[in-house]
Amino acid sequence: MDSYDDAGGEHGNGNAVPRDGQREGQQERAAGRDEDVLPVLPSVSVPPSDSALTSVSAGGPAPALPSVTVSAVSPDPVPASSPAGGFAPVPPSDSVASRDRAPAPVPAAGSRAGMAALSPPYQIAAAIALSVIGLVACGHLAMIFLYVSPSNTLTKQHGEAVNEWIDPEFERNWKLFAPNPLQQNVAIHVRSVVVSADGERTTPWMSLSAEDSKAIRGNFLPSHVQQNELRRGWDFYLSHHDRENRANGLRGELSERYMRRLAMLRLSEHDYGGTIERIQLRSEVRTVAAPPWSNEQVSTEPSYWELPWWTVTEADLPEGAEGVGK
Template sequence: MDSYDDRGVESGNRNAGPGPGRGENMASDTVQGPGPGPGPGARGGGMAALSLPYQIAASIALSVIGLVACVQLAMVFLHVAPANTLTKQHGEAVDEWIYPEFEQNWKLFAPNPLQQNVAVHVRAEIVGADSRRTTPWMSLSGEDGRAIRGNLLPSHIHQNELRRGWDFYIGSHDNENRANGLRGELSERYIRRIAMARLSEHDYGGTVERIQIRSETRSVAAPGWSDEKISTKPSYRVLPWWTVTSADLPENAEGADK
């Protein structure tokens, strides 16, 4: 039996009748189950998020990078390892891979750290229409230094060509500048070509007939905290004058040895 309050509002079961009760509606409004899971086409992160062609391309690229890294490690190991069967049979291939970009040089460390600064200079005898004159000494090492300083990606030529060429010459000549066999003659041609390539970048108003090269060696000064006294005065090694031939010119040097 229904009853009425003083306002005439029925106070009985107001949820009576078909359909869910009020309590059921409240529960359905506040309690929700887990949302729908990822569909069958959903992808994860990383390479899985790429389409199939891009996945294939990425896999190939990673495989190539990994292969090159393994070859690099193997070549460096063979280069620094003591002589063995592999290096005796394939030493030339190892050297071609290592030099010049990956050369291993321990001169920075003991027991034989670099203690001198060596600069290479050149001067030329110029023959003009009605005169002959000798240019002042030009520092080839100084030009290389200016090209390297402040350059984030310096050229290998500016870094090592002249330095290695001069080391090659010193190692194949005695103190009287006499060549020790064919390597000495080869080093002379190499140095002349380097000098002529640099001189060709300047206009001296005539033809370069002869060149002369010298080295300037200065000892590295002791650090400020050291009491050691080291003379930094330069010492020079002056080579004889060389007559320039057509094979020494940059435009002819490439085919000179063929």
């Protein structure tokens, strides 16, 4: 009869009983694997099995096997990373993750924003107001386009309506596709007849444009009045008068009164030693000289256009002035 040793494991029937130390190590490793993956279970005592003693010699006593105790594991085990060939970590169940998530906000029933929050009458009023604003804006843009565009069929038929809409609040001093841009320097001069104790005398011509230029030069923030008041007023006058100084409608008379008041406003800044009875305006036009690299030959001699004498009235005086021309 073979005894239980290493040779018996090799030459026996293949069912050799392990030694006590080997058997205890196998049981501990099996218990360790069970503790990693088994769910919650009560402690169970497993009695030794008789089948393990079948290969032991009949003459020898069977070794006693200790009881194996299986410990309960935690409810949600999160085992550490196992070595190669071991068990993969068990992720937490969906029920645990769902408990950690905050509930999604639920919008209030029937909540509305914008115009939808208004009552039907207010919605109708808002829609009508927006429609009117849009139509007025589109019409205004169309009027400006016709005003600055070259002469065409529409401007010839409806030019008066376009001018009444634009002038004077939305007036433009430029044109689209201008074939001949302005190449002239225009200056406005004024002189007056002053009546004093010594009699009547005529003052020399004074350049109003030169005074504006003097106020602008060296000024980093020149005013809009200094830059455009005189120039726009003169353009307004020319656009509503012919070469014989005849006014074209009511705007012609309005432009004439504007130029008289503007001239008196500038003259009131000077002391002529008497009362201004009459004033006269003229324009001086000089063509801009051609650049040195150009072969164009132009005359730079000034040309003058004098307006008739205007009698000064109380309505032409600046606000707060006492007496005509003082």
